[in-house]
Amino acid sequence: MSVVTGCASCGDERAAGAAFCESCGRTLATGTPPAAGADCPACGTTDAVGADGYCGHCGRLVVRPRDHAETAVATVAAAVTDRGLRHHRNEDAMWLAARDADVDAVVCDGVSASFDPDIASEVAVEAAGRVLASGVPADSPGGLAARVGAAIAVAGAAVAALASTGDPRRAASNPACTIVAACVRGREIGYGWVGDSRAYWIPDEGDAEQLTEDDSWAAHAIGLGIDPRAAAVDPRAHAITAWLGADAGPVEPHTATLRPEQPGLLVLCSDGLWNYLSDPVEFAATVRGAVRKESDLLRAARALTALANERGGADNITVVLVPIN
Amino acid sequence: MAYTAEAFQNEFLALGATEVNAIVTVTSSGAADGRRTAGATEIIIVDCSGSMQAEGRMVAARQAAKAAVGCIDDGVRFAIVAGVSTAQQLFPAPGQLAVASPRTRADAVRAIDRLQANGGTAMGAWLKLAHQLFAQRPGDIQHAILLTDGENGEYKGYLDSVLREIGGSFTCDCRGVGTNWQVAELRKIATAMLGTADIVAHPRDLTAAFTQMMTTAMGKTSADVQLKIWTPVNSTIRLVKQVEPQMVDLTGKRTPDGPRAGRYPLGAWGAESRDYQICVDVPAGAAGDEMLAARVSVVEGEEALAQCLVRAVWTEDAALSARIDRQVAHYTGQAELADVIQAGIEARKAGDDHTATLKFGRAAQLAHASGNTATEQLLATVVEIEDAATGTVRLRRRVEAADEMALDTRSTKTVRVGRAR
Numbered sequence: 201m202s203v204v205t206g207c208a209s210c211g212d213e214r215a216a217g218a219a220f221c222e223s224c225g226r227t228l229a230t231g232t233p234p235a236a237g238a239d240c241p242a243c244g245t246t247d248a249v250g251a252d253g254y255c256g257h258c259g260r261l262v263v264r265p266r267d268h269a270e271t272a273v274a275t276v277a278a279a280v281t282d283r284g285l286r287h288h289r290n291e292d293a294m295w296l297a298a299r300d301a302d303v304d305a306v307v308c309d310g311v312s313a314s315f316d317p318d319i320a321s322e323v324a325v326e327a328a329g330r331v332l333a334s335g336v337p338a339d340s341p342g343g344l345a346a347r348v349g350a351a352i353a354v355a356g357a358a359v360a361a362l363a364s365t366g367d368p369r370r371a372a373s374n375p376a377c378t379i380v381a382a383c384v385r386g387r388e389i390g391y392g393w394v395g396d397s398r399a400y401w402i403p404d405e406g407d408a409e410q411l412t413e414d415d416s417w418a419a420h421a422i423g424l425g426i427d428p429r430a431a432a433v434d435p436r437a438h439a440i441t442a443w444l445g446a447d448a449g450p451v452e453p454h455t456a457t458l459r460p461e462q463p464g465l466l467v468l469c470s471d472g473l474w475n476y477l478s479d480p481v482e483f484a485a486t487v488r489g490a491v492r493k494e495s496d497l498l499r500a501a502r503a504l505t506a507l508a509n510e511r512g513g514a515d516n517i518t519v520v521l522v523p524i525n
Numbered sequence: 526m527a528y529t530a531e532a533f534q535n536e537f538l539a540l541g542a543t544e545v546n547a548i549v550t551v552t553s554s555g556a557a558d559g560r561r562t563a564g565a566t567e568i569i570i571v572d573c574s575g576s577m578q579a580e581g582r583m584v585a586a587r588q589a590a591k592a593a594v595g596c597i598d599d600g601v602r603f604a605i606v607a608g609v610s611t612a613q614q615l616f617p618a619p620g621q622l623a624v625a626s627p628r629t630r631a632d633a634v635r636a637i638d639r640l641q642a643n644g645g646t647a648m649g650a651w652l653k654l655a656h657q658l659f660a661q662r663p664g665d666i667q668h669a670i671l672l673t674d675g676e677n678g679e680y681k682g683y684l685d686s687v688l689r690e691i692g693g694s695f696t697c698d699c700r701g702v703g704t705n706w707q708v709a710e711l712r713k714i715a716t717a718m719l720g721t722a723d724i725v726a727h728p729r730d731l732t733a734a735f736t737q738m739m740t741t742a743m744g745k746t747s748a749d750v751q752l753k754i755w756t757p758v759n760s761t762i763r764l765v766k767q768v769e770p771q772m773v774d775l776t777g778k779r780t781p782d783g784p785r786a787g788r789y790p791l792g793a794w795g796a797e798s799r800d801y802q803i804c805v806d807v808p809a810g811a812a813g814d815e816m817l818a819a820r821v822s823v824v825e826g827e828e829a830l831a832q833c834l835v836r837a838v839w840t841e842d843a844a845l846s847a848r849i850d851r852q853v854a855h856y857t858g859q860a861e862l863a864d865v866i867q868a869g870i871e872a873r874k875a876g877d878d879h880t881a882t883l884k885f886g887r888a889a890q891l892a893h894a895s896g897n898t899a900t901e902q903l904l905a906t907v908v909e910i911e912d913a914a915t916g917t918v919r920l921r922r923r924v925e926a927a928d929e930m931a932l933d934t935r936s937t938k939t940v941r942v943g944r945a946r
Binding site: 243252254255257258259260261264267283284285286287288289312 | 537
């Protein structure tokens with residue numbers, strides 16, 4: 201975990217983040233690669249991993265930092281992202297920053313049909329995370345929700361800009377991703393999203409609540425009155441209707457603020473998890489069970505990604521757990 | 526010299542798939558100031574068999590050899606061999622190499638005037654003498670020009686044994702003048718010696734052909750560039766092939782180099798760019814696995830000049846694995862083009878007009894679709910192309926032998942596909 205040493209643009213003490221213990225999406229996403237000369241975990245050959253990350257014996261790519269990354273800030277928050285079992289790379293990315301009980305969290309899911317979706321998600325979490333950490337706009341009338349909205353807008357611009365840089369194939373199929381972000385200050389939770397990555401509120405007692413409403417064909421169809429069960433199994437169910445990217449048009453994030461009456465757990469996740477727990481009641485029961493059963497937050501987050509993998513691991517899986525006291 | 530190596534491929538494989546294909550483009554910007562990193566030796570071998578008397582071939586060959594000598598840079602070692610029933614060194618004294626200078630070039634020109642057409646054809650002996658002369662200059666860029674107008678007269682199998690012995694030790698560009706020589710024979714020599722083979726139908730064109738060969742040779746600045754290919758355990762290299770500027774199969778020319786690696790000779794290099802196709806069979810991986818299927822390095826001695834990676838990534842996403850890389854597809858087409866032309870020529874010689882028409886039709890289609898206009902024009906001398914797009918052709922009743930031989934020798938010439946992506 202690295203410490204943000206200052207904000208060059210505003211100089212605000214809080215924004216400067218001198219005390220912000222940050223484990224940002226980028227360091228998380230890149231992790232610490234095994235040193236060259238390590239043993240190959242695939243074929244077991246000793247001293248086999250080359251400087252480029254491939255095993256010098258079986259050729260397997262050993263250094264894959266984004267396949268599985270995790271971080272935790274004591275009892276304040278934990279986050280895990282995992283490639284899953286079917287996808288060839290992890291196109292999800294996450295950002296987690298915390299000071300005392302204040303937490304910023306971002307989850308992005310790259311759109312597989314686009315070019316370089318893994319870059320899109322990586323760029324988006326960092327762009328949004330930095331805006332959340334900067335604390336600007338600090339005292340706008342919109343409060344935390346407005347800050348999250350601003351963060352998502354900046355992330356959208358950063359992802360849109362990718363289309364005209366780097367590999368020319370990006371121009372034909374521009375990098376794109378979803379986003380869900382949350383900014384927790386005391387008992388106040390600002391959150392926002394574009395696409396089908398979700399936020400849930402799971403109070404210690406009572407019914408859980410899905411805070412986000414997917415920008416997806418299924419959600420749109422249900423809104424128009426189609427039977428939810430029929431909509432969920434429609435081949436178009438998962439087609440998203442909004443995203444970040446050059447072809448997304450102006451980004452209009454959904455934002456809101458939650459001031460819970462009682463303690464509970466804020467969960468951000470990508471569809472790699474919620475696809476296996478589509479019923480909010482089951483989702484809440486599973487998360488509560490994991491938190492109760494495991495000795496700490498990080499283990500609980502790991503247990504949830506493991507569950508998605510046990511059920512097929514069809515997509516990349518990311519989950520962030522933030523307890524609210 | 527500054528080299529680059531770039532791999533073009535679709536790295537995504539369906540589950541269970543094991544064949545990895547890539548096109549590797551190797552480009553060199555040439556040496557600084559065009560200076561050679563090694564010395565250079567040139568040997569010119571002129572067929573002096575009795576048949577060279579016909580159609581003014583000997584006169585033209587003398588003129589062409591003089592023109593080639595005129596192209597040799599100062600300081601380059603050179604010799605001239607008169608090809609008769611044995612090999613006779615015409616210039617300088619037997620067993621010697623001259624150092625090119627205005628004086629030695631003038632001496633060589635006078636010696637060339639003594640070339641007389643009065644012997645036999647013994648290509649194995651000619652190449653062996655050249656090999657002995659080159660052996661004095663290890664490490665040099667070694668290049669020979671071999672001119673003939675007929676079929677090899679040595680006992681059957683001798684040329685093959687010589688090529689097995691000396692193959693790859695120097696570069697030999699072969700030219701056949703007229704139409705009484707054997708395409709297969711010169712192609713065999715050129716392939717073994719990493720050179721080119723071509724027809725010079727008219728003796729009057731010999732000077733241009735010799736000048737072009739010698740100028741190209743003088744442009745080479747590195748003697749012995751190789752492709753070093755590392756592959757993972759339990760994998761097999763199915764083929765390594767130069768696919769541009771012409772098809773040359775290098776698969777059998779592998780020399781082992783350490784565990785799981787081998788070297789393939791690329792010959793001498795100047796400022797140029799060539800494409801290679803590499804096909805490797807690897808053990809299948811699970812969904813999401815990424816494997817290094819080949820690490821391809823351009824090397825000169827122990828120095829690695831450039832490197833690129835050929836990868837394999839297994840996926841369940843059929844949309845990814847079904848894509849065929851444009852470069853791989855293009856050169857697969859160019860290889861088929863060379864194959865169908867040769868099959869067409871075989872069929873036509875065997876009197877199987879039906880097969881010949883089918884093969885040439887497919888060739889016309891492939892040449893047209895890939896923009897290989899040179900080959901399409903050569904095809905048009907053998908067949909009437911009614912519709913290249915559909916491959917509709919008719920065999921011509923009368924075909925000049927020279928045209929058919931040109932189509933045969935040049936069928937392995939390829940073109941590049943546009944690199945815009």
